[in-house]
Amino acid sequence: MNDYVRGSAWRVPVTACQPRPLSAFLSRNAQRRPASAIRSLLPLEQEPGMISLLAGKPNPATFPIEEIAVKVRLPDDASSPVVVAVTGDRLQKALQYGPTAGTPALVDWLAQLTSSLHGRPLPAQSSDSTKPWQLAVGNGSQDLIVKAFEVILDSGDTALLQSPTYPGVLPALCVGQVNTVAVESDEAGIRADALERMLARWDVDEKTSSLARPKLLYMVPTASNPTGTSTSLDRKRALLRLARKYDFLLFEDDPYYHLSFEEATPSLFALDGQDSDHDQGRVLRFESLSKVMSAGLRIGFVAGPSVLVDAINKYTATSHLQVSGVSQCVAIAVLEQMGHRGFLQHAARTADFYRxxxxxxxxxxxxxxxxxxxxxxxxxxxxxxxxxxxxxxxxxxxxxxxxxxxxxxxxxxxxxxxxxxxxxxxxxxxxxxxxxxxxxxxxxxxxxxxxxxxxxxxxxxx
Ligand SMILES: Cc1ncc(COP(=O)(O)O)c(C=O)c1O
Structure with a gap:
């Protein structure tokens, strides 16, 4: 067992820390979680010539659903909705067990959008000088955030939370017996200067000296819930610098990214990809279709270093297996109709509606x-x-x-x-x-x- 992951066992009596490999951030639960015996073999079904006797997939010929039809209002012409019918192979896949990380068409669509909005080359096109990343779909971003806490934090570990904070994250941290330390924020978002002082004095300040050094900082960078304020670019840069210096991860929970009334600043995920001199990447970015498409679809996604996203997927594979194929097929049907341009146009109009x-x-x-x-x-x-x-x-x-x-x-x-x-x-x-x-x-x-x-x-x- 790696000493780094033993919560309070990790004490470094110097101001800065040696960066640990990302795998050393994984919690004991994540490290001992066995892979799903069946799900881990499912990708092999795609190999040419393979005959699969693997999964207990029900025979779709017995399913009584003929078609899923979605009527979509497109931003260019909201008065004449378009009907998109999901049939044939797509329908069969939507109604069947599917990949843990999400339906490939949806994962690809979201990964391409993420790549172009945040300037991170697509995983398949990453070169040695770019940091590899990966995207997975979850039951809303909530599902992914809670799983990400579980795969990184052990009881006795410490998480920094932007204060005030989104209360949806608190129960998981409480149940996991994680120490939470508030980092204040103001009109320009999270106070990187206050955080820097806190980190520099961590081992001597009476509020923090008995706690393990933080493993992550959770924040809502855009139009934060509850304050509605966003973290400025300078502060984001400072936070990334601190995360590297003091060796913690950044959880960028950004469900209001498209609902900003002001010009958006580059995300932490974008900044993290910009200088390839620095380690392996330390931002997990959570996004959601809840606020711009439908909260009931329960589609969120996480983008970040493959080691961490893989650990989340492993958790999914042994809990609820995957996000509903029907939800994912509705989401991709709408997104493909819109295209990236149409989606961004729709999102901009939604922001204007809330403004x-x-x-x-x-x-x-x-x-x-x-x-x-x-x-x-x-x-x-x-x-x-x-x-x-x-x-x-x-x-x-x-x-x-x-x-x-x-x-x-x-x-x-x-x-x-x-x-x-x-x-x-x-x-x-x-x-x-x-x-x-x-x-x-x-x-x-x-x-x-x-x-x-x-x-x-x-x-x-x-
Ligand atoms: C800051 C924040 N994060 C996450 C969520 C969860 O969103 P989702 O519907 O994607 O699970 C919410 C929902 O209100 C939120 O405000």
Whole structure:
């Protein structure tokens, strides 16, 4: 067993660390997980001349589904939807067990898009001077993120989390008994300077000295959930430099990449590929079709170093085997109709849709929540679907700020408003928060005004 992966056993009494090979990042679970006896042989079925008696694939002649037809609105002409019918070989494959990493047509389409948007040569075209990477599809990005935590982190390991953080990642870290350390963020995203100070003092600071050095940093770089702010290019560069210096991985969770109202900066995945002098690549990039195509399809994807993506696939092969072939066939049917250009056009229109909603939402918030006496303040979100309101609450006896938890979970709910109290987004448990996350993705203007009036009333009644 490699000492690196033994959580708290890994102590390096110097400021910077020797980079370890990516395989040394794998958790004990990932290292001892046996390959699936059947799935690991499935690729051999594609070899010319091979006769397969392998898998317990049901005979598709017995399946009662004749066709899957999808009506697609294309961005060029949304008024005349096109019907795409999935039949024949494609249908049979969609209804059958399929490859663990995803349907090849979908994996290829997404890999080509990823390659062209992030300037990373396609895996098949990587040369010695480019870092090899690979893409796999999951049940939404959530599935892939949770699996990626599991294949990298052991109990007692440490994960850095952008704070405030997407609460969807917290239960997996809690169950895995992983130490979480918050890294603050502001209007320009995650504070690389604060992180650098923390890392330099890791072994001597009383908050961190008893913890294993971090194995990864999890962040949402674009239109972060919940704050709506994005991490600047300078900070991304600094984070990558720190990841190399202190030898940790970067988890770039970017489901709002296409929902930015501002010009997007290069991703960490793009920056990681840019200088080939540096090690083997240390960014795992998670994306999702949930926000731009359909959340119910449950299609997300991860791109990153092959060793790490392989470990995720191995987990999939022994858990739910693969993402639904039907979901994947619907997704690729729509994506092929659109093409990359059409998809990006659709995504840009979707961002514009949310930008207009944000404008209306903020206008109403301004009228109601900023009326005298003001009860909240906020930074305008640069993308996504959330406003992160700092409530101006009476000071709590124990904290420097007020605490929104009781107000939001009791009084506001009784008054007929649901929102998420800020405490849900804290990277480590036990704190308080004066913030609340409210979403503008669905709500109409009248309901928005009524919700803000109710919120204002309960705050003033305190
Ligand atoms: C930051 C972040 N990551 C991941 C997810 C999960 O998305 P998916 O639907 O792709 O699983 C969400 C969903 O809201 C999210 O906000």
């Amino acid at each position: 207009r909603r944000r404008d209306a939402f903020e206008r109403i918030a301004h009228e109601i929540l900023r009326a005298e006496p003001p009860v909240a303040e906020w930074t305008s979100p640069g993308g996504g679907m959330f406003l992160w309101l700092r409530l101006l609450l009476p000071l709590n006896a124990n904290t420097a700020e007020g605490d929104s938890f009781a107000l939001i979970s009791t009084q506001a709910r009784r008054a007929g408003v649901l929102a998420v109290p800020g405490v849900a987004f804290l990277a480590s448990s036990g704190g308080t928060s004066t913030y609340v996350r409210v979403s503008f993705s669905l709500i109409g203007e009248e309901d928005t005004a009524e919700a803000f009036r109710r919120l204002r009333r309960v705050i003033l009644d305190l």
